[in-house]
Amino acid sequence: MIHLRRLQKLYKMGSSVVRALDGVDLTIGAGEFVSLTGASGSGKSTMMHIIGCLDRPTSGEYLLDGAAVSKMNDRQLAVVRNRQIGFVFQTFNLINRTSAVDNVAVPLIYGRKSSTKKASMAALERVGLANRASHKPSELSGGERQRVAIARAIVNDPKLILADEPTGNLDSHTGEQIMAIFHKLHAAGTTVIIVTHEMDVAAQAKRMIRMRDGKIVTDEILDEQRRSALQAEAYIAPQPVASPT
Amino acid sequence: MFLFRICIMAARSLQANLMRSVLACLGVIFGVAAVVSAMSILEGSTRETIERFKTLGADQVIVMNGSTGGRGSRGALRMSLTRPDAEALLELDSVKNTSPESLITAQIKYFEKNLSIQLLATNEKYTKINNYEVVRGRSLTKQDVTSGRKVCVLGHKVARKLFGETVAVGTRVRIGGLGFTVAGVMEKKGFLGMREVDTQVMVPLSTGLSRLFGTKYVQFITVQAERSDELDSVVQEVKRTMRVEHSVRAGDPDDFQVFTKKQVTEQVGGFVQIMQLVLFSIAGISLVVGGIGITNIMLVSVTERTREIGVRMAVGAKRSDILIQFLLEAGAISVFGGALGVLLGHGLTGILENMTQVLKTYTTGTSIIWALGMALSTGIVAGLYPAYRASSLDPVEALRYE
Known part of the structure; x- marks a missing residue:
């Protein structure tokens, strides 16, 4: 599904060049549940932006579902984001002046869909919020807002869900509910990539990729044993990833 | 359908900042009100003048005092x-x-x-x-x-x-x-x-x-x-x-003026054209000022909604979609202002007509369409730069914006 070859992203900061991504090779198959973790500045956000087609690599190749995304123009990227990718953000990023169902409908509008009501309601139903459809974001709790955001991400039935710290602004109980939705989406066949620095969240994925200084340092398939070990570690030291070993 | 939905989005975002939207289009409101009321007065007085001249016979020539040579006002006043x-x-x-x-x-x-x-x-x-x-x-x-x-x-x-x-x-x-x-x-x-x-x-x-x-x-x-x-x-x-x-020497201007119905009608028409030109110039200036107001507010709005623009781009809005959306918002502000201006102008002429009793006014559909059209184009021109700014935002930067 995702093929990254020698991916580089360079930023100029005055006279020095920052290597946000420094030659990343990665393949993620369709239907995988991957967590991308690392300290701030490790390059995981840049990675997410490029995988999410919000940004283009400086060099290297990115194939999404066989299409050379790294060579596409802004307009084509917008279409790819609309049809194939669903974003979930830490701060929900809902439009506050419109109702939940109208927020969910935004991708459908930009996708030039003729009717939006039915699909939006169906997406809200999948996250269990159909009864709050007409509420504005300000009338919803944090967890409910994030569920609306997830409904917006899945309304176009994308193959890939990209979640950037989806539980970062939520208490642990609500965070678990949100993670349960991602598990459900994964079970239904959607590729899910979660970017997080919370180890207990990262450990819930089937595959965990750790980054540091723009490079992938570990890339492991998590079995039950490893998962509980990581979760125990997270429980003892709440922020172990801040200085990964 | 897409445009209609974008229109609804634009209307909602204006509604969310109703007070600001009204203030933004204040210039347009007064500009349009001025145009509509001035055009109504002009139209009314023109109609009245033409109506009166209709009774002037087609076989009549009117000789009046005053020179047509245009040598200052003294000549025009002298009786001869x-x-x-x-x-x-x-x-x-x-x-x-x-x-x-x-x-x-x-x-x-x-x-x-x-x-x-x-x-x-x-x-x-x-x-x-x-x-x-x-x-x-x-x-x-x-x-x-x-x-x-x-x-x-x-x-x-x-x-x-x-x-x-x-x-x-x-x-x-x-x-x-x-x-x-x-x-x-x-x-x-x-x-x-x-x-x-x-x-x-x-x-x-x-x-x-x-x-x-x-x-x-x-x-x-x-x-x-x-x-x-x-x-x-x-x-x-x-x-x-x-x-x-009158023993006017050859080469000297007439010390009298001669009119026929045709000439008077033409003169009234010419006067109306000049007045229209003046009115449109004044309207143009006030609409430019109004347009600057709209540009200003739209720039504030774009900055304020940077993150929203980022989100819209993330979920698949093309740059052109964002451009159209902000242009429509600017257009909607000014048409809204224009509509208020038409109402205000119409009300104003009504009050003037009642107060003076002599003034005849007439608001034509054409003048309303003109006023609204001018307001719309002002809005779109005023919205161009802010809309361009919004559409050229980098989605990653926009999403990061606090």
Whole structure:
């Protein structure tokens, strides 16, 4: 599904060049549940932006579902984001002046869909919020807002869900509910990539990729044993990833 | 469908900041209100003027005081027309009748009744030229004029107000302190030439000039041509005769002006065009100012909604979608302002009309469409730069914006 070859992203900061991504090779198959973790500045956000087609690599190749995304123009990227990718953000990023169902409908509008009501309601139903459809974001709790955001991400039935710290602004109980939705989406066949620095969240994925200084340092398939070990570690030291070993 | 949805989005975001939207389009509101009310007044007065000139006969040539040479205002004010001029013009073969005329506002008294009227001093030809019929008694006669009799002929309304149903002919009235005998009452006519004749009282020219005006000059001479289809050549003949009468040397400008219905209508049209140009310039300036206001608010809005723009891009909005959305918002603000401006302008002219009582206004559909169209284009032009700024945001930067 995702093929990254020698991916580089360079930023100029005055006279020095920052290597946000420094030659990343990665393949993620369709239907995988991957967590991308690392300290701030490790390059995981840049990675997410490029995988999410919000940004283009400086060099290297990115194939999404066989299409050379790294060579596409802004307009084509917008279409790819609309049809194939669903974003979930830490701060929900809902439009506050419109109702939940109208927020969910935004991708459908930009996708030039003729009717939006039915699909939006169906997406809200999948996250269990159909009864709050007409509420504005300000009338919803944090967890409910994030569920609306997830409904917006899945309304176009994308193959890939990209979640950037989806539980970062939520208490642990609500965070678990949100993670349960991602598990459900994964079970239904959607590729899910979660970017997080919370180890207990990262450990819930089937595959965990750790980054540091723009490079992938570990890339492991998590079995039950490893998962509980990581979760125990997270429980003892709440922020172990801040200085990964 | 997509555009319709984008419109709804634009409307919602304006609604969310209603106060700001109203303030942003204040310039447009007043600009459009000014255009609409000024155009209504212009249209109203033009219609009224044209309406009045309709009663001016197609076979008539009006000779007036003042030069057409345009040598300052002094020339325009100098009186030069006299009774002998009218007689000289009557000598021309192409001229059927001439009537020298002078008008003044005066008071007419009948016992305790007192009325403000237009006093017209003229000769016996006036009623013939204008097809103005007498209904009671008689009109002015040649003898009235030559011997300067103190008789008067009342307009329909004047007779009605002073005498009601009782007989007016033969009674004595006082005009400007002088005693006059009512010789006749005219028919109900409304407007003749440029004025309402029903509130007019006619006296013999000689009597009027010597006793009431105290001058030998008349204000204008109405010339009736034998044939209305040769009016242009009559005008030339009238001009030649007048120059001879007034001993104007070759090369010097006329010390009089000559008008026909056609010319007056054209002049009114020309005046209207100039006024329209002035109005549109003023409107243009106020709309530019209004446009700057909209640009300003839209720039604030773009900055404020940077993150929202990032999210919209993330879920698949193309740069062109964002551009259209912000352009529509700017357009919606200004059309909203334009609509308020039309209402305000229309209300304003209504108030003006009621307050002044003389001002006639007329708001045409064309002027409303013009005003709204100008408002819309202002909004779109004003929105171009902010919309471009919004559409050229980098999605990653926009999403990071706090």
